[in-house]
Amino acid sequence: MKEEIQKLILETLKTLNIEESNFSVEHPEDFKNGDYSTNVAMVCAKKIGKNPRELATSIKELIENNLPKEIEKIEVAGAGFINFYLSRDYFTNSIRDILENKNNWGKSSLLKGKKIMVEYTDPNPFKPFHIGHLMTNAIGESVSRVVEFSGAETIRANYQGDVGPHVAKAIYGIMKTGMPDENMTISEKAQYIGRCYSDGSNLYDTDDQAKKEIEIINKAIYGRTDEEINKVYDWGRSITLDAFEEIYKLLGTKFNHYFFESEMAIAGEKVVRENIGKVFDESDPTREQSEKGQTGAIIFHGENYDKKLHTRVFINSQGLPTYETKEIGLTMAKFEKENPDISIVVTATEQSDYMKVVQKAISLIHPDYEIRMKHIAHGMMKFASGKMSSRKGNIVTGESLLHDSMDIVLEKVKDRELTDEEKNNISRIVGVSALKYSILKSSLGSDIVYDFEKSISFEGDSGPYLQYTAVRANSIIIKAKSFNTEDKKEIPTENTELEKLLYQFPEVVDRAYASLEPHHIATYLTHLASAFNSFYGNTKILVDENKCADYHLKIVTAFYQTMKNGLWLLGIETPEKM
RNA sequence: GCCCUUGUAGCUUAAUGGAUAAAGUACUGAUCUUCGGAAUCAGUGAUGGGGGUUCGAUUCCCUCCAGGGGCACCA
Numbered sequence: 001m002k003e004e005i006q007k008l009i010l011e012t013l014k015t016l017n018i019e020e021s022n023f024s025v026e027h028p029e030d031f032k033n034g035d036y037s038t039n040v041a042m043v044c045a046k047k048i049g050k051n052p053r054e055l056a057t058s059i060k061e062l063i064e065n066n067l068p069k070e071i072e073k074i075e076v077a078g079a080g081f082i083n084f085y086l087s088r089d090y091f092t093n094s095i096r097d098i099l100e101n102k103n104n105w106g107k108s109s110l111l112k113g114k115k116i117m118v119e120y121t122d123p124n125p126f127k128p129f130h131i132g133h134l135m136t137n138a139i140g141e142s143v144s145r146v147v148e149f150s151g152a153e154t155i156r157a158n159y160q161g162d163v164g165p166h167v168a169k170a171i172y173g174i175m176k177t178g179m180p181d182e183n184m185t186i187s188e189k190a191q192y193i194g195r196c197y198s199d200g201s202n203l204y205d206t207d208d209q210a211k212k213e214i215e216i217i218n219k220a221i222y223g224r225t226d227e228e229i230n231k232v233y234d235w236g237r238s239i240t241l242d243a244f245e246e247i248y249k250l251l252g253t254k255f256n257h258y259f260f261e262s263e264m265a266i267a268g269e270k271v272v273r274e275n276i277g278k279v280f281d282e283s284d285p286t287r288e289q290s291e292k293g294q295t296g297a298i299i300f301h302g303e304n305y306d307k308k309l310h311t312r313v314f315i316n317s318q319g320l321p322t323y324e325t326k327e328i329g330l331t332m333a334k335f336e337k338e339n340p341d342i343s344i345v346v347t348a349t350e351q352s353d354y355m356k357v358v359q360k361a362i363s364l365i366h367p368d369y370e371i372r373m374k375h376i377a378h379g380m381m382k383f384a385s386g387k388m389s390s391r392k393g394n395i396v397t398g399e400s401l402l403h404d405s406m407d408i409v410l411e412k413v414k415d416r417e418l419t420d421e422e423k424n425n426i427s428r429i430v431g432v433s434a435l436k437y438s439i440l441k442s443s444l445g446s447d448i449v450y451d452f453e454k455s456i457s458f459e460g461d462s463g464p465y466l467q468y469t470a471v472r473a474n475s476i477i478i479k480a481k482s483f484n485t486e487d488k489k490e491i492p493t494e495n496t497e498l499e500k501l502l503y504q505f506p507e508v509v510d511r512a513y514a515s516l517e518p519h520h521i522a523t524y525l526t527h528l529a530s531a532f533n534s535f536y537g538n539t540k541i542l543v544d545e546n547k548c549a550d551y552h553l554k555i556v557t558a559f560y561q562t563m564k565n566g567l568w569l570l571g572i573e574t575p576e577k578m
Numbered sequence: 579g580c581c582c583u584u585g586u587a588g589c590u591u592a593a594u595g596g597a598u599a600a601a602g603u604a605c606u607g608a609u610c611u612u613c614g615g616a617a618u619c620a621g622u623g624a625u626g627g628g629g630g631u632u633c634g635a636u637u638c639c640c641u642c643c644a645g646g647g648g649c650a651c652c653a
Contacts, residue, residue, distance in 0.1 A: 078597040316651035461602040468616050476613045537618045
């Protein structure tokens with residue numbers, strides 16, 4: 001429709017001898033200004049020395065006669081906008097479209113034939129699944145779904161640090177306090193390992209003896225030289241990874257690829273060493289390093305290519321690869337394994353500058369990768385009140401936050417007439433939704449403030465509000481099965497706000513992809529839910545007096561379908577009841 | 579010091595250079611014996627300061643102020 005209007009205007013400009021294509025056709029924010037609006041008159045007015053409103057009026061008169069049948073009327077308004085109003089038939093047809101397309105409503109073929117890899121979550125074995133991982137997961141999953149909905153083959157990847165000092169600290173802690181009770185759940189065992197990590201980490205900073213032992217353990221892990229350590233390592237790695245899987249299951253994520261830091265170092269180091277003198281440089285050792293017999297580090301001078309970049313170390317003076325080098329190994333592995341058209345990485349903003357430097361270095365080695373690597377950075381979740389403890393009094397982790405949210409829902413439904421299984425299912429679906437929505441409703445980049453006192457929102461601008469609205473619509477649909485609409489098939493003459501929003505869904509999905517910002521979908525769905533609730537409050541659908549019951553029911557069904565598809569894009573399930 | 583990023587109602591957030599800056603929450607007051615009140619309707623209330631570009635700036639540019647992050651051998 002938008003293209004048709006643009007074409008129409010371009011033709012009209014031609015007859016007026018105006019050369020200009022830099023105008024826009026958009027949906028006005030307020031529906032009283034039409035369904036589409038163009039600023040063409042304001043853009044061109046100065047060029048031809050005319051008043052914008054006068055020009056708008058002449059353009060209007062010229063196109064009025066060959067309007068497509070979907071447009072009912074056009075008007076000149078404001079400073080010189082030309083507003084287009086869609087016809088009744090257009091809305092009736094768009095509702096029919098939605099009902100025909102069902103779960104495919106909103107999908108596009110924009111990325112057909114493309115392969116897109118999204119790396120996100122990236123928790124570290126032996127450490128807790130913390131709040132940052134929850135955020136990255138919610139955003140990454142939603143981005144993956146938007147990409148998938150836009151027609152791309154989507155590959156979900158997770159990169160996990162299974163070697164390094166943090167592992168040695170955890171193992172030191174475990175060996176000191178002993179193995180946990182066999183009967184503990186996986187999650188409890190993982191939490192125990194998290195506490196051991198914390199203990200080991202504290203001792204590393206305060207106790208020289210512990211520090212030495214941890215360094216020995218660290219070497220033993222890399223070389224797999226100590227059988228006892230290997231045993232603890234294999235056990236702990238497997239327990240924490242299993243615990244992560246339980247969380248992914250709750251959150252609704254299924255990864256296609258798991259990359260591990262332990263596997264990336266060798267490939268990365270090879271690439272770095274091959275490019276010394278070309279991309280990387282060897283720095284002069286400091287006097288202290290020389291005295292220890294060490295050479296200089298292998299570094300990359302980012303600022304030589306872009307003054308906004310900086311220098312980073314890829315191989316340290318002890319000859320060990322750093323995280324940067326592993327990132328190169330990881331990127332190579334991604335392109336060699338799957339060769340994606342676009343490789344997206346989701347992390348917190350603190351990695352932004354680091355990522356730019358590493359991606360520049362990779363681009364110098366593989367120029368064809370440069371435009372295919374994208375980094376999405378999000379802010380941190382902060383706490384409004386200083387308290388950083390969960391409901392059970394422990395340190396807040398992503399996992400505890402998730403369970404707290406689910407517990408709140410369980411309390412809300414505890415007196416309902418539902419089976420325990422239903423209650424548990426609802427608490428999971430709604431609890432996850434509350435948390436995910438509070439992450440996904442804001443644009444990326446800025447920090448999210450989470451008010452622990454008020455807890456997560458369940459009303460108004462929230463995930464549960466959207467789900468509740470969908471459930472209400474679903475109740476009507478269920479009730480309608482035993483309601484005869486045979487003699488109630490009139491089509492209303494008025495166009496509802498709900499209909500005006502519904503047909504825009506595919507455009508919202510496109511915008512979310514173009515900007516890689518899932519919050520556009522969240523904002524749209526809240527707007528849509530609010531329009532539905534108004535409609536619901538003003539319209540009694542399944543009553544004998546309503547001669548439009550049949551069509552109203554179609555609107556409700558179309559709304560339900562759109563909400564369901566939209567929530568799916570946010571990684572949120574739509575419950576049957578709640 | 580340099581680089582990145584963020585400043586919008588009391589609070590949490592929207593707004594592809596466009597029309598009266600949009601919601602939620604809180605507060606005030608209404609609706610409702612309903613197809614599910616986790617709802618609806620009405621009211622109060624905001625673009626950090628100062629310049630500039632533009633017919634038009636929350637949006638782009640400059641500057642100042644304030645927060646957050648990052649700047650060599652951690653990940």
